[in-house]
Amino acid sequence: MAALDRQRILKGHTMHQLAEVLDVSYGYLQQLRTGSKPIPKISDKLTHRCARYLETARIQVLLIEISGGYPNLAARLRSKLSA
Numbered sequence: 001m002a003a004l005d006r007q008r009i010l011k012g013h014t015m016h017q018l019a020e021v022l023d024v025s026y027g028y029l030q031q032l033r034t035g036s037k038p039i040p041k042i043s044d045k046l047t048h049r050c051a052r053y054l055e056t057a058r059i060q061v062l063l064i065e066i067s068g069g070y071p072n073l074a075a076r077l078r079s080k081l082s083a
Contacts, residue, residue: 001033003064007054022049 008018019026024046031037042050051058 001039003054004050005033018053021053022046 004018008015013021015029016026019029022029028037032039032042047058047061051061054061
């Protein structure tokens with residue numbers, strides 16, 4: 001969520017506008033932000049929309065998603081891939 005928030009601010013969008021772009025409700029987006037909805041449970045469609053919004057590859061979104069549910073996992077995966 002932090003990456004989406006940074007991009008949202010850079011683009012000058014409100015949370016309501018971000019929800020509209022991602023085709024989710026504002027309430028759902030708030031649940032993701034507060035942690036009451038686990039990020040690893042988001043749909044494939046939403047990961048594609050997030051990637052488009054972040055102007056990055058979907059794999060980056062998946063790594064962000066995984067690391068949100070499993071602290072330090074993305075760093076461990078990167079270190080194993082670079083070894």
